[in-house]
Amino acid sequence: MQxxxxxxxxxxxxxxxxxxxxxxxxxxxxxxxxxxxVVLPLCLFLASCVDEDEYADNPKGNLEALWHIMDEHYCxxxxxxxxxxxxxxxxxxxxDDGMTELQLFEVLSSMLGELRxxxxxxxxxxxxxxxxxxxxDYPSNFSDTLQRRYLGTDYKIATGMRYRILDDNxxxxxxxxxxxxxxxxxxxxxxxxxxxxxxxxxxxRDNSGGLVTSAEELAARFTxxxxxxxxxxxxxGKGHNDFSDMEEQRLKPSKGIRWQKxxxxxTNRQVFSAANEFVKYMKxxxxxxxxxxxxxxxxxxxxxxxxxxxxxxxxxxxPMYDVNKQSTEHGxxxxxxxxxxxxxxQKGEDTIIETARRLLRE
Numbered sequence: 460m461q462x463x464x465x466x467x468x469x470x471x472x473x474x475x476x477x478x479x480x481x482x483x484x485x486x487x488x489x490x491x492x493x494x495x496x497v498v499l500p501l502c503l504f505l506a507s508c509v510d511e512d513e514y515a516d517n518p519k520g521n522l523e524a525l526w527h528i529m530d531e532h533y534c535x536x537x538x539x540x541x542x543x544x545x546x547x548x549x550x551x552x553x554x555d556d557g558m559t560e561l562q563l564f565e566v567l568s569s570m571l572g573e574l575r576x577x578x579x580x581x582x583x584x585x586x587x588x589x590x591x592x593x594x595x596d597y598p599s600n601f602s603d604t605l606q607r608r609y610l611g612t613d614y615k616i617a618t619g620m621r622y623r624i625l626d627d628n629x630x631x632x633x634x635x636x637x638x639x640x641x642x643x644x645x646x647x648x649x650x651x652x653x654x655x656x657x658x659x660x661x662x663x664r665d666n667s668g669g670l671v672t673s674a675e676e677l678a679a680r681f682t683x684x685x686x687x688x689x690x691x692x693x694x695x696g697k698g699h700n701d702f703s704d705m706e707e708q709r710l711k712p713s714k715g716i717r718w719q720k721x722x723x724x725x726t727n728r729q730v731f732s733a734a735n736e737f738v739k740y741m742k743x744x745x746x747x748x749x750x751x752x753x754x755x756x757x758x759x760x761x762x763x764x765x766x767x768x769x770x771x772x773x774x775x776x777x778p779m780y781d782v783n784k785q786s787t788e789h790g791x792x793x794x795x796x797x798x799x800x801x802x803x804x805q806k807g808e809d810t811i812i813e814t815a816r817r818l819l820r821e
Contacts, residue, residue, distance in 0.1 A: 513767070514767050515767065516767040516768050517556050518554045518555065518556055518558050518563045519551075519554050519555075519556065520767055521563065521567070521766045521767055521768050521770070522550065522551060522554045522563075522566070522567060522570075524766050524767055525567055525570070525571075525581075525766055525772060526543075526547050526570075528764050528772060528774065529543065529571070529574070529579075529772075529774055530543055530697075530699075531697040532694060532762065532764075532774060532776050533574065533579075533774050533775060533776070534692075534694060534702070534759050534775050534776055534777060534778045535574070535576065535759060535775055535778065535788060536699040537699055537700055538778070538786055538788060539574070539575065541573065541574065543699070546570060546573050549570075550566055550567075550569070550570040553566045554566055560583075560585075561585075564581065564583055564585075564586060564588065564770075567581055567588070567770075568581050568586075568588030568589075571588060571590070571772075572588075572590045574590070575590055575592060575593075576590060576759065576774075576775055576788075577589070577590060577591060577593045577731055577732070577755065577756070577757050578732065578757055578759050578761045578773060578774065578775045579772075579773065579774050579775065580772070580773045581770060581771070581772055582770060582771035582772070582773070583770050583771075593728065593731060593755040593756055593757070593790070594727075594728040594729040594731070594755050597728040597752070598728075598752070598798060598799070599665075599727065599728075599729070599799075600664065600727040600728070600751060600752045600798055600799045600811065601664040601665050601727050601729070601799070602799065602804065602809065605804065605807065605808070605809040605812075606633060606662070606809065608807055608809075609625065609631060609809065609812060610623060610631070610633065611623065615652070617642075617645045617648065617649060618639065618640075618641050618642045618645035618646065618649075619634060619635075619636060619637075619638070619639045619641075620632050620633065620634050620649065621633045621634075622649060622652070622653075624652075624653070624656060625660075625816070627657070627816060627820070628655070628656055628657050629656055629657055629658050629659070629660060629816055629819055630652075630653035630656040630658070630659040630660065631659075631660045631662065631812075632649070632659070632660070632661050632662065633662045633663075634661070634662070634663050634666060634677075635663075635665055635666050636666055636667070636668075636669050637666065637668060637669030637670050637671075637673040637674050637733045637734060637737065638668075638669035638670065638673075639669070639670075639673065640670065640672070640673055640676075641672075641673045641676035641677055643676075643713075643715050646676070646677070646680055646713070646715055646716070647715045647716045650680060650715075650716040650717070650718055651716060653718075656720070657720070657819060657820075658720050658721040658722070658723065658819035659718060659720065659721070659722045659723070660722075660723045660725065660812065660815045660816070660819075661722055661723070661724050661725065662725040662812070663724065663725065663726060663730055663734055663737065663738075664725055664726060664727040664729065664730065664751065664811075665727065665729045665730075666729070666730055666731075666734035667729055667730075667731045667732060667734065667755075668731050668732025668733040668734050668735070668757065669732075669733050669734070670733060671733045671736055673733070674733045674734065674736050674737035674740065675710065675740070676713070677737065678710055678737055678740035678741055678744065679710060679711060679712055679713035679717075680713050680715070680716070680717050680718055681717065681718050681722060681741060681744040681745075681746070681747060682710060682712050682717070682743075682744045682745065683712050683717060683719075683745075684712060685709055685710065685711045685712065686709065686710050686743050686744070687707055687708070687709050687710075687743070687782055688708050688709065688710045688739060688740045688743050688781075688782060689707075689708045689739055689740075689779060689780050689781050689782055689787075690705040690706060690707055690708060690779070690780040690781075690782075690784055691705070691706055691708060691760070691777055691778065691779045691780070692704070692705055692706070692777060692778050692780075693776070693777045694776060694777070702778070705780065705784060708779075710740050710743070710744075718746075719746075720746065721746045721747075721748070721819055722741075722744075722746055722747045722748070723748055723750050723815035723818060723819060724738065724741050724747055724748065724749045724750065725750055725751045725811050725812065725815060726738055726749055726750070726751040726752060726753075726754050726791075726793055727751050727752045727754075727811075728752055728753060728754065728755045728790070729755055730754040730755055730790075731754070731755040731756065731757040732757040734754070735754050735755065735756055735757050735758060735787060735790065735791060736758075736779065736787075738754050738791050739779075739781055739787055739791060742781075742791065742794075743782060748794045748795060748818060749791070749793040749794045749795070750793055750794065750795045750797055750811060750814055750815050750818065751793050751795075751796075751797055751811045752793065752796065752797075752798065753790045753791070753792050753793065753796075754790040754791045755790055756787060756788050756789045756790035756791075757788070758775075758778060758779040758780070758786055758787040758788040759774075759775020759776065759777065759778055759779070759788060760775070760776055760777035760778075760779065761773050761774060761775055761776065762774060762776040775788075795814065795818065797810055797811050797814045798810065798811075799811060
């Protein structure tokens with residue numbers, strides 16, 4: 460994209476922002492191969508792009524700082540066909556030195572909202588800037604009331620999972636978050652508990668993410684061989700299209716007890732970030748069928764930085780792809796698309812769970 464002279468001037472004045480490279484525990488909690496493959500190269504790039512100049516701690520200076528952070532490090536401009544220079548022109552005229560903190564927050568949050576990214580957030584002591592259109596604009600396809608009906612009151616709890624055996628001898632697990640670690644012993648016990656079941660329903664609806672390491676640990680229980688599950692890239696320069704070659708992601712089988720029967724993985728639009736990655740892994744595992752709605756996406760490994768006034772900003776820095784090298788930023792389609800039926804809701808039945816049970820019977 461060609462820059463006008465004013466834009467080029469802005470890009471030369473990169474400011475004195477210390478880009479914080481701490482990986483946030485939303486999707487960025489990878490500690491093994493990702494730490495070496497993504498974090499170190501990206502840290503070197505982030506450290507190399509800091510000048511000695513500093514932005515002023517005033518509304519205009521904070522807008523300039525935020526614009527440059529995103530301009531140099533955000534990873535989905537091309538994929539989303541976003542003209543970031545035009546967005547700068549749109550919002551710079553809305554900022555003046557007489558505005559309040561609340562007014563500045565509204566302008567900066569609106570500017571970030573143009574990216575339509577659930578991993579892009581503005582953090583202050585009084586509010587949290589976000590764009591949740593990835594699930595708010597769609598049916599929920601999940602009911603706490605119905606789910607409690609299936610779980611009952613005598614369900615078991617371990618390593619963040621609630622689980623029991625349904626009356627048709629189908630195992631049912633609900634996992635609402637990947638925020639905790641997956642204990643190997645816990646997973647062995649859970650797999651052993653379901654050994655006599657005819658199949659397994661793994662419900663991750665409304666799971667908005669957590670630790671990718673936890674997603675990997677659980678997915679590793681559903682494959683007996685090492686398999687390719689996708690690709691990732693990292694930024695190598697300030698340009699919007701400055702990326703490394705795609706690096707393959709591979710999933711190794713767990714050394715613990717592994718599931719050998721059929722699995723129905725239940726999803727909806729609120730499956731995001733590390734949970735979205737989990738679905739990507741599971742689609743490559745044998746005997747797995749994804750049932751429900753399209754996932755919410757969130758395929759950018761997030762990093763964080765700060766503005767002169769101390770506000771924090773999180774942004775997608777490293778794009779991820781499926782095994783066909785297609786971006787999963789906008790979510791993953793299910794194998795069997797099912798919506799929660801209002802008629803079933805009135806009858807006290809979960810259409811998606813019942814579809815999964817029927818598929819296991821067939």
